[in-house]
Amino acid sequence: MSSAEEKIKSSERKCIATGQVLSKTQLVRFVLGPSNKICPDPENKLPGRGIWVKADVSAINKAEKNNLFSRALNQSTECFDNLAATVEDLIAKRIINLISLSRKSGQSICGYEKVKDWLKKDVAEVLIQSSDGSNREKSRLRTPDGGNYIGWLSSSELGKAFGRENITHCALASGGLTQRIVEDAQRLKGLRIVKDQNSCRKDESAK
Template identity: 25%
Template sequence: MRHPRNDTVAAPTRTCILGREQAARGALIRLALAPDGQVLPDVRAKAPGRGAWIGVNRAELIAAAGPKGKLRGALARAFKTNDFAIPDDLPDLIAAALERNALDRLGLESRAGTLLTGAERIEAAAREGKLHALYHAADAGADGRGRLAQAWRVGTDREGSDLKGLALPLNRPILSMALGRENVVHIGVTDRMAAARLGDALDRWLQFIGPELTPAPCETASQGASPPGQSGQPAVTTRRGI
């Protein structure tokens, strides 16, 4: 489990208003009703009042928001009112909020000292078995990605496996700004719980924007985070039934 300090307590679950599937609250996206009647993303689930939870990706949300979709009816039932407006760019707003949440998590972990940057430092940690997650900028070179992935496999006794890092749909300047460091090309996570927290934030974002916007290697952040037994459960995806 990702929270060994209290394994007997199950994570809170919510039901997707579109697919009617249940999942852990952290795997879904909350929509809230703003004071002006606009439906807006509340990805940190902090806004007061009634909320509606969705577990679909961007393309599925666009379809559900169409004239023949069921988003409006589902929101009316969740909010107990028909007095609201759905922004035309709601999918874009959600994607931007999830991206910002993931970048904020990167910044928090960087300030906490749980991240490494610089290929040489990451490679050394990987070979010593100290790496729990590995990420790359979208414009990172294939040779650099491959070298670090090989070091990670060696350090975890998984040579010959498909263990590798995750290329994020973010280029170097954006990652550098998020971490407050210069020329961030590769990111290594050296703390197991930090890898779980970061994996959760990235999974929600990448699953929402969909694989067409995620560069190869296309694996979820939790899959790319840690070898079996070192991280926790994979993220739950609830994207069907619309």
């Protein structure tokens, strides 16, 4: 096996709910915590044996309902109430924190005119628009060529990243933080039911 193949294999895990072998960026890690509680570990940092589930509401619900965590660990376990919602909340907060860090390092900006300027100058690698923003207003900006789009965070969530009440438009420049945001946003997409289907155009999906 080549070093490249070994690297790919080391970054993949098997989902206990679907049986799929997927990249870690498509999965959520869980570990056994105190009192045999199953604890989500979206940052992949907690000690202990990792149990992996696809970042998808149905997969997590299946793992919880069918006691798949207990089977994987060969012991009795207990899950948080509304486990999928708990995971969704943790990942959303992580994304908000990462966007805030990128803002402080000059890698992200907000506001229609500023975002438009970054897009025009090819500075933006990612366009983020709030899920509850005006579709007409959002359609005035397009995803950068070869870039990514994130459209499943609310205006209040984006606002928290910039210390404001509500934000509709945000852009990210290239960088390590941006890559982490895109990966976490893809996981969040599988966990978050987007009620407004118009918020996802063909050219507007995190890759």
